Amino acid sequence: MSRCKYEALRDNMLNGYAYHEVLWEGEEPVDYVFLEVNEAFEEMTALKRDEIIGRKVSEVLPAVKGDPADWIHLYGEVAKSGRCARFERYSVPLNKWFLISAFSPEKGFFGTVFEDVTDTKTANKLWSFAQLGRIASDMAHDINNPLQVISGRAHLLLMRDRVDAETARNLRIIQKQCDKARGVVEETLKFFQDRPRKREEGDNNG
Numbered sequence: 001m002s003r004c005k006y007e008a009l010r011d012n013m014l015n016g017y018a019y020h021e022v023l024w025e026g027e028e029p030v031d032y033v034f035l036e037v038n039e040a041f042e043e044m045t046a047l048k049r050d051e052i053i054g055r056k057v058s059e060v061l062p063a064v065k066g067d068p069a070d071w072i073h074l075y076g077e078v079a080k081s082g083r084c085a086r087f088e089r090y091s092v093p094l095n096k097w098f099l100i101s102a103f104s105p106e107k108g109f110f111g112t113v114f115e116d117v118t119d120t121k122t123a124n125k126l127w128s129f130a131q132l133g134r135i136a137s138d139m140a141h142d143i144n145n146p147l148q149v150i151s152g153r154a155h156l157l158l159m160r161d162r163v164d165a166e167t168a169r170n171l172r173i174i175q176k177q178c179d180k181a182r183g184v185v186e187e188t189l190k191f192f193q194d195r196p197r198k199r200e201e202g203d204n205n206g
Helices: 003-012 039-045 061-066 071-081 118-159 163-204
Strands: 015-025 030-035 085-091 096-103 109-116
Touching: 015 039, 015 071, 030 071, 039 096, 039 109, 061 071, 061 163, 071 085, 071 096, 071 109, 096 118
Parallel strands: none
Antiparallel strands: 015 030, 015 109, 085 096, 096 109
16 A cells, blocks of 8 residues: 555544554563554544654653553553454543554554544443432332331331330331431432432533
């Protein structure tokens, strides 16, 4: 493929693309340098080509050194072994999730093709939270009904004549514990009801 065709393909890809050279201390990867990026890369990362080409990732994104994803060692292994890798990772410096394919056409160098999957990850979490909310609502119904029966029966027994002091004390304990359990159920439901509202308020404020 001619250089012209290669650049046209690179720059018109919908996925982000970047090509790098790994820097080593002995056999240990310690950094990598941006050599090429495409327009989709710029859009997904908000990093500008003119500002990063020829620079180390640790200079462009200083927080990369402490990122749990361990990008430098991860890509260093690809550049050393020549094996391709496909993975999903959260980038702390960019505050985004990416689905990445990494490859090495030449030892010591690696390329990445990736897509931003942050919205998908967020939607999945919201769906999971909504599911938990529905389960909590069903459980609250199943728990509150028997609690109401138990508390009601205890109240009726207390209303009877000739209830000795010990029995009355135990019945009041039953009522108190039923009220406590209902309070826990209500707080749990409130938690699931308030979270979506707080998220929506945060989105609106942002």
